[in-house]
Amino acid sequence: MTLQGxxxxxxxxxxxxxxxxxxxxxxxxxxxxxxVACGDWVEIMxxxxxxGVIENILPRRQLLYRSNETRQxxxxxxxxxxxxxxxxAPAFSDDLITRAIIAAESEEIEVxxxxxxxxxxxxLPRARKQLSVFADLGYPVLELSARSSADLLRPRLQGKxxxxxGQSGMGKxxxxxxxxxxxxxxxxxxxKALDSGKHTTTHATLYxxxxxxxxxxxxxxxxxxxxxxxxxxxxYAFREFRxxxxxxxxxxxxxxxxxxxxxxxALDSGEIDKSRFASYARLTGV
Numbered sequence: 017m018t019l020q021g022x023x024x025x026x027x028x029x030x031x032x033x034x035x036x037x038x039x040x041x042x043x044x045x046x047x048x049x050x051x052v053a054c055g056d057w058v059e060i061m062x063x064x065x066x067x068g069v070i071e072n073i074l075p076r077r078q079l080l081y082r083s084n085e086t087r088q089x090x091x092x093x094x095x096x097x098x099x100x101x102x103x104x105a106p107a108f109s110d111d112l113i114t115r116a117i118i119a120a121e122s123e124e125i126e127v128x129x130x131x132x133x134x135x136x137x138x139x140l141p142r143a144r145k146q147l148s149v150f151a152d153l154g155y156p157v158l159e160l161s162a163r164s165s166a167d168l169l170r171p172r173l174q175g176k177x178x179x180x181x182g183q184s185g186m187g188k189x190x191x192x193x194x195x196x197x198x199x200x201x202x203x204x205x206x207x208k209a210l211d212s213g214k215h216t217t218t219h220a221t222l223y224x225x226x227x228x229x230x231x232x233x234x235x236x237x238x239x240x241x242x243x244x245x246x247x248x249x250x251x252y253a254f255r256e257f258r259x260x261x262x263x264x265x266x267x268x269x270x271x272x273x274x275x276x277x278x279x280x281x282a283l284d285s286g287e288i289d290k291s292r293f294a295s296y297a298r299l300t301g302v
Contacts, residue, residue: 018059018071023093024222026054031070033060034222043068053079053090054220054232055177078123080179082115084241092179092220092232097126099169101182101191104136104143108183113150114295115240116181121253122245128156128172132187135161149289153256162187166194170225177230179220184236192233196223199233247300254296256288272302 021033024040029050031043043060045052046069052058057074080091080098098120102108113129120127129150134140144159151157160168169191172178180188192199220234242250247270251257257279265276271293282288296302 018061019068020057020059020074022222023052023054023056023058026052026219033058033068033070035060041068042066043070045070051090053081053093054222054234055093055095055179055230057094078125080119080123080125080181081244082119082237082240082242083244085243088244089241091181091234092222094177095125095179095232096176097128097178099128099130099172099178099180101130101132101180101186101188102143102147103133103186104131104139105133106185108143108146108186110146110149110291111295111298112183112237112240114292115242115299116237117150117155118242118245118250118253118299119240121255122249128158128178130169130191131157131159132162132191134159135164149291152289162191162194166191170195173225173229173231175228177222177232179232179234181234181237183238186236188233188236192223192231195231196225199223242299250296250299254292256292257296270300270302271296 019035021035021041023031024034025032029045031052033041033043035041041060041062052070052073056076058070059072059074060068061071062068076093078095079093080095082089082091098116100113100116102113117127129147131143131147147157158169158172160166180191182188220232222230222232224230251261260278260282263278264271264274266274269277271277271279279288283290283293
């Protein structure tokens, strides 16, 4: 007899499944390769009182992941929004933000930006200016300090499954602990269940905020590969490009120096930000 449940943590091929009745059952996959992500709904077969095997991944609404030429790294499945956490210090990467947004846009996942450590008033203006290009595109930006005003984020998480992503050092763990006071205890329970010790922190973990809201904490990122996306998908993920796409003289226009490009005049007039176009060019080799 199979059971259904949701993946709430992972370590290698070992997973913790919430079966919906208060039980968190350690499970493994069949075979060496695993395509299971935190947030997946799965069918499992119990193999003992305290162990199960994942038989099937149920259809996903979305899958957020990154990839390079050789491998994929699953981040989270079945999420409503991606919350990208940056901070006034240390410095954060515009390129990583752009790549995370592209990955989310390609899966039609909402994006929110959180600027943390806003009590660092000396570096706050610089960080605000850095995020202004994303705010001008309509991506919501919330300013807070995880140590004193994390609850400002709570209304934006209500009724949704959200995944936090960001570089190491941005304060994601502090934010998680402020929003979910028993997160540390939950992580220790997961580590014990998966026999993975401190290494559980290198994998995504799902925490309930309330009966209808869930927050997935993901490992700190230093890069965000997009090798799984075609040029057209990357192009469409730049939301400010969309009014011009399909209007170029040539159907396969790369928006470089091709005659009749519909996008270049918008770039020249400032309707498209030059730094954003430079990001597109780096990603696509224009």
